Amino acid sequence: MDTLIARHVVVSGRVQGVGFRYLLEREAAAAGVAGWVRNTAAGTVEAVVEGPPSAVEETLGWMRRGPRGAVVVSVDVTDVTPQGRTGFMIR
Numbered sequence: 001m002d003t004l005i006a007r008h009v010v011v012s013g014r015v016q017g018v019g020f021r022y023l024l025e026r027e028a029a030a031a032g033v034a035g036w037v038r039n040t041a042a043g044t045v046e047a048v049v050e051g052p053p054s055a056v057e058e059t060l061g062w063m064r065r066g067p068r069g070a071v072v073v074s075v076d077v078t079d080v081t082p083q084g085r086t087g088f089m090i091r
Helices: 020-031 053-065
Strands: 005-014 034-039 045-051 071-080 088-090
Touching: 005 053, 020 034, 020 045, 020 053, 020 088, 045 053, 053 071
Parallel strands: 034 088
Antiparallel strands: 005 045, 005 071, 034 045
16 A cells, blocks of 8 residues: 655646636546645635545646646645545535
8 A cells, every 4th residue: 555645735827717626626536535625815726635646646747737728827736744534525
């Protein structure tokens, strides 16, 4: 079994109003990562993704592209301590 890792992510650009959160929820479930995602008042998307390193990296790769209609300008990724989260939810 892989060691779990967790990342706090802030995605900026045109990332609200394009289905980013809903499609990230689907991508995260398919990759097998847990965590949460939300829109911020600043116009960014903020998330925490947790799981095996390969699954987290796969999810981060999707976040760097985003869904059709999104224009990802930057992705700020910070290591955080895994919390043993289960499931992925939109906040």
